[in-house]
Every structure is written in C-alpha cells, then in structure tokens.
Amino acid sequence: MTTANKKKIASRPVLVTGFEPFAGEIDNPSLEIARALDGKRIAGHPVVGAILPTEFRRSLTVLGALLKRNRPQLVIAVGQAGGRSQICLERVAINLIDARISDNAGEQPVDVPVIRDAPSAYFSTLPLKAMLQGLIASGIPAVLSQSAGLYVCNQVMFGLLHQLQELRPRARGGFVHVPFLPQQATRHYNAPSMTLATMIQALTLCIETALATGDDLHFAAGATH
Amino acid sequence: MTTANKKKIASRPVLVTGFEPFAGEIDNPSLEIARALDGKRIAGHPVVGAILPTEFRRSLTVLGALLKRNRPQLVIAVGQAGGRSQICLERVAINLIDARISDNAGEQPVDVPVIRDAPSAYFSTLPLKAMLQGLIASGIPAVLSQSAGLYVCNQVMFGLLHQLQELRPRARGGFVHVPFLPQQATRHYNAPSMTLATMIQALTLCIETALATGDDLHFAAGATH
C-alpha cells in the first residue's frame, strides 16, 4: 500500500451520533457530546457529530444516510441513560423493541423486531475492554453494560451494527450510554449525573482507544446476573 | 389425533431446574424451588425438579441429560439474582460468557462464547407477558428483565434454548431469576428478598400460564435503557 493510500485510510472520519431530548427532558447529553465533537480531529481522523431523531421510524434512515455520506471507519452512537451513574459501554443490541413510553413522534411499538429476518442480536465491534481500561486509567467512572434497553437506543445500536455488517464490514461500531447532565439531575430526586466535560473527555478517549486498538483486551468484567 | 395421543402429550413433564449455592452462599432459592416442585403435578403435567451444578463445564451436560431423559414439554430454569427485588422473567440469553467470579469448580472463563458457531442470542420461548400479567394479578412482584448476566445463569439459558431448538423445537423454555431468600438477605446489608413460599407460588403460576397460553399477550413492558 502506498503512503498516500495509507494516509487516505488513516483520515477516514469517525461518526459520533447523539439523540434529540426525549421523555420530557429539555436536554440530552448525547446531543451535546455529538455537537461538541463535530468538526474536531482525533488521532488524525476528522470527527462528524450528528443528531438522530428519538423516533423509531426515522432514526435508522437518518443513520443510514450518515453512514453512506461519511463512510466512517468508526461509529459510536451515544444515548442518555437517566439513572445510571457511570459511562456504560454497551456489549450487545437485541433484535427487539418494547417501548415503555412513546417516542418523539408519538409511536410506541411493542414486541416487534428492530429488523425482520435479522439475527437475534449483534455484539458491539468496539474494543470495549481496552476502552474500559482507558477510561478508568483516566479517572472516568465506567462499566460494561449487558443491555441497552428495548427503546430507540437499542434500536439504533442494532440497526447500526446491522448496516455496518452489510455496508462497511471493516468499520467498527457500538453504543455508549451516558448519565444525566447535572442540570437534568436537579429535576430527578437523588439521580446521579456527570458533567458534559467529563463525558466529552470519555468519548474522546473511547475514540482514541478504538482507533489505536487491534484485538481487544480480555479481563473479567461481566455481571453475574 | 386420538384422545389417547392427546392425553399422552398433555401429560408430558415440565422440567424445572435450580442451581447449587455459589458465590459463598450456603443457600440458593432456585435449588429450593426445584426441590419443592419435584414430583408435583401442575395442570395435569408431572413436574421434574432437578439441580444443576453452578459450573460452566458441567451445567449444560447435566441439563442435556435431563432433557433427553425427561423429554419435557416445558422447561423453566431458575437462578438466584442477589440484589434484585422481584421475580425477573428473562427475555434473552446472550452467546457470551464473562465470569466476574469463579464458578463452583474454580473456573472463570472470560470473553468466550457459550456455544461456538451458535447464534448471538436466543429469545425466551415462554409467554413472558402472559406470565407477567398472571404474577401481578396474583399479587406477586415481577418484571421482565433484558439481561440474565454473563455468568452460569445466562449460559444455562442460552444452552437450554439452543438444545431445545435442536432436540425439541415444540417445547417451550426460558429462565426466571429470583431474589435472595430472607435468610440470605440478613447477611447482605439492606438487600431485598422474597420468601420461598412466594417463589414457589410464582413458579407454579408461571408453569400454569405457560401451559395454558398459546400466543403471548402484547403490552408495553420494556426498559428504556
């Protein structure tokens, strides 16, 4: 491979997506993270930050268009997980939707697959344990999570991994859940939170680690139940 | 189908499995449930209650032998989920093991599949929402759960659904996590618990509902994250 080709590959973009506020919130930390990282350059790669609608019907269409337009090497979709305390690196997306609340378009699908005739689940293709180790080494609280729920976040993670497998099998992708922002937590009794600055640092570290890591590390980090 | 054949099918056994105590516990509610239901008859079906070793290597061999010997129409594997408050009907098993602690044989596999070349996940084939509705109607606290963890419980749920699909595709199967027993909770600061009597009533209801229900109900019961 020529140096010019190498450089071209090295400079392929990283896509970071966030969601519009939902569930009565006026903020969404994932939206702020995507906005903050948009236009940045991490380890030589331009970052495209984009916002997805929190809607079952439109989220994957918008994501698909972003994948085609940007041809990213790495995609991290980010979503808000109100009530969680730490950065949650999601391991797996399930081919199932069961919406406890309506989405932003008023839809509430129950017990339907994300994509008919697709596999029952996709595992994140991000090097999650290297990312976890990197976050903890930088003093950022993080855990691996075994479930991204059954709402739009899980749907987008599933759809992302499905589309990547079909369109860009060499690209890596996955999903990261983040806590409430402090100002959101003031409106939820005793809810944990994390500052936007910490979250941006966390996602930057995740991207750097994912770009720098080939095979993932292996150390015990699972839940017993 | 002749009446005799019908009767024969109707009387096929129900298999309920529990686990040996693990993680330093001297009790395991799932073991007590399996013992209590063993030999009972529910809706005309004999119940076989059996104990699985809490060991990655042996659990699925023992389960496989039980399936072959008993040829059950319905299988519910039960496991202890210390820290959870309610009966947890598990939706999905993941083809991944990441043991945070050693099993009872001292093994601690990390980041390996339950079964190589098997699907990424299996969904429970139990009518979970009918079971949830039945439990709640009887005053028993219950929720659907999106993750059975990445330890022996998830391994057994995955292996069960894999084996059923291959050997007994018409049989239904799944996994139910139960809280600590009260006496266990006395040794865990502020941990929730449930009495054995309530758990036995819950599993009996689950079996009755699974035997009586064709297509499952559909109402919203998912987690948003």
Add this chain to the structure above:
Amino acid sequence: MTTANKKKIASRPVLVTGFEPFAGEIDNPSLEIARALDGKRIAGHPVVGAILPTEFRRSLTVLGALLKRNRPQLVIAVGQAGGRSQICLERVAINLIDARISDNAGEQPVDVPVIRDAPSAYFSTLPLKAMLQGLIASGIPAVLSQSAGLYVCNQVMFGLLHQLQELRPRARGGFVHVPFLPQQATRHYNAPSMTLATMIQALTLCIETALATGDDLHFAAGATH
C-alpha cells in the same frame, strides 16, 4: 412487691399501632400488622393493635388517647416505608416536620416542629440491637435506621416518645418501618417487598425481645453517612 402486683405488671398490655393507607396506596402493611396482633397475647402480655390516622393533626391525639386508655408497658408504632427492603428499626425521631406530600386530611406542614419547646430529638427506648440480633437469628432481614423521615411516621415516633417520657417514663417505645407488601410492590417498578406473615413474625419477635431484654446489647451497626 407482692406476687399479685408482679403479675399485674407482667400482664400490662403492649400497644402496636399501624397507619391508614396514604400516598395513593390502597393498603398499608402497618395497618394489617396492628390488626393481626390485636387481641393476641405475647409472653403473657395482651396486645392491643390500633390504627392511627395518617394525619398530622389527629395522629397524636388518637395515640395519646390509646396510651391513657391502655396504659401499656411497651409501645411499638409501625409505619410503611415504600422502597425499603428490610425491617427498619428506627433509632431516633426528630422534632421537625417537612411534608413532601399532603397527609390524608390534605395538610402539608413545612418546617415546623412536631412539638414546640420539646427537645430536638428523642432516641428510641427499645433495645434495638437485641431486637436486630433476634430478627437476624430468625432469618428476617433487618437493619437499624438513622432517620424515620420528616412525615407522619417521624411525627408519631417523636410524639410517642414525648408522651411516654411525660406520662409513662418506665414504658418503652419506638418505631419500626416495614417495606411494601408484595401486592403493593406489583404497582411500583422493581420495588422490594415483604410478606405480611414475615412482618407479623418480625413484630412478634420485636415485642418478645423488648419484653425480655433489660440493658440492650452493643455491637457495631451504624451507618458511616
């Protein structure tokens, strides 16, 4: 003291109070406990079980009348603490009301003392550590609690200890918080619960221990924060 007098003292009643349902609940475990124990005899003492209104204005008047009528040797007021997992033996009542929700009469006092010119707090005069040890030895999950809140439960505990000190300084009294009943927990997402039978056993044990114990035990059971 003559044997007749001793017997008379020995047979003085035990008063157990519960509350009417509140906060939209249709049940209250404390009410069921008081009803179940009413008329029972524990260690030779008749038990009077009575119901207090969940109202700031009337609760202490009703309690005062009960104390005067029954002249109990031991008083345990019981209240519901939805969300807690275990039997909570309350250590202290605070001379402060700050009602987050209205009481059953529609009153919502904020930042007022329970009793003007009374001490800032009263400690339970029950042998809490002996009771805790007795509960745990019987397999009933229990903890000591550092706060009974700032609602009607704390008000009743404070008023009880104030009235006992003035009227019946030799009588012992205190407050026990109990979790939701299972049927209540079915209406609260993932809430812990305890069966009425376990709660009745717990309160019976508490009464037996309080009647049989002179000086309390001393072992570490505090919260660090």
Add this chain to the structure above:
Amino acid sequence: MTTANKKKIASRPVLVTGFEPFAGEIDNPSLEIARALDGKRIAGHPVVGAILPTEFRRSLTVLGALLKRNRPQLVIAVGQAGGRSQICLERVAINLIDARISDNAGEQPVDVPVIRDAPSAYFSTLPLKAMLQGLIASGIPAVLSQSAGLYVCNQVMFGLLHQLQELRPRARGGFVHVPFLPQQATRHYNAPSMTLATMIQALTLCIETALATGDDLHFAAGATH
C-alpha cells in the same frame, strides 16, 4: 454601629473543613474542597480551609482550636458520602456514635454519645432551603438529607453545633456531604460521582447563600420515611 465596625464584622472569616481520606480511600473530596477554598475570598469574607483528622478522639479538638483561632462567622464542615449521588445538605446531627468501621486511629466506639449531657440532636443553623434552591438554580444536583450517619461526620457536625452554641451563638454552622470524586468511583462498581470543580462551585454557592440569607426559605423538601 460605625462603618469601621460594620466592615470588621463583614470581613469575619468563613471556615470550611474537610477530612483526611478514610475507609481505605486514597482521596477525600472534602479535603480537596477545603484546600481549594483556603485563602479565597467570598463576598468579601476570607475563607479558611482546614483539614480534620478522621478520628473520633482528635477531630473535635482540632475543630475547637480552629474555631478559637479564626472566630468565624460561618462554618461549613464537609465530608465524603460514598454512594450518594448529589450534594447533601444535612439537617440534623445526632448525639450518638455507632462506628461501623474503625476510624483512622483504629478506634471504633459503639453506642456512645458524642458529648455527654448534651442535647439529643442539633439542627443545622444554615439556611438549607435557600442553599438548596441556589444550588438547583445553578444546575447543581442537591438534596436535603435527614441523617449524617453515626460516624465521624455526624460527630463533627454535632460537636460543631455544640461548640458554636456555646462559644459563638451568632455564627452559623452545618454540614454538607459530597459524593465520591470520579477517580474514586472508578474503584467502586457503578458508584455515582461528582467532579471537584462542581463541588467547589457548590460550596462557594452555599457560602454565598448563607452569608446573604437572613431567614431561610420554606418549601417542601422532606423525606416521607
């Protein structure tokens, strides 16, 4: 009063105390807060930040010396409450010690009063609701707390309010519990945290509000149990 006298009063110091790390931690956010604020000037008042030993025997002696030397107008003692999610403004200190773990000197007193013959409890004399409102208006998650535990934090809060009442009855004082720092939370599974910058902003706001507020606000903010 002359302008010179007024100025002298206006410039009386604010004392902020933190604790040495304890319970196996290598950090303590309260220590960092006290260090960061030491030497600052808030609303014209010099801030003295000082560190207390996390020891039952020495903490109150050191605190007493600080009060005598600095003659503060306002004292806020700060302590770490690992596991809590938000800034916790403590309402009340109890005249009781029950140490679940040894202090930094290896002492573990159980069921003894903080100060013999002192009242059963002291209420914070800080304008807690004005402080709560100020924090929330600034987007900082905060709650009122009904218990500071029964360890060194509660002891120091009790001793502080006792000493202020005797020595400096016009000075205001109280206690604020803060969550783990992010780097601490990385060593505690799924623990909530708060950045030092947010905590310093929170304490600065608390001091400003306490200095600027005469009578406290009154709005409902209590716990029901």
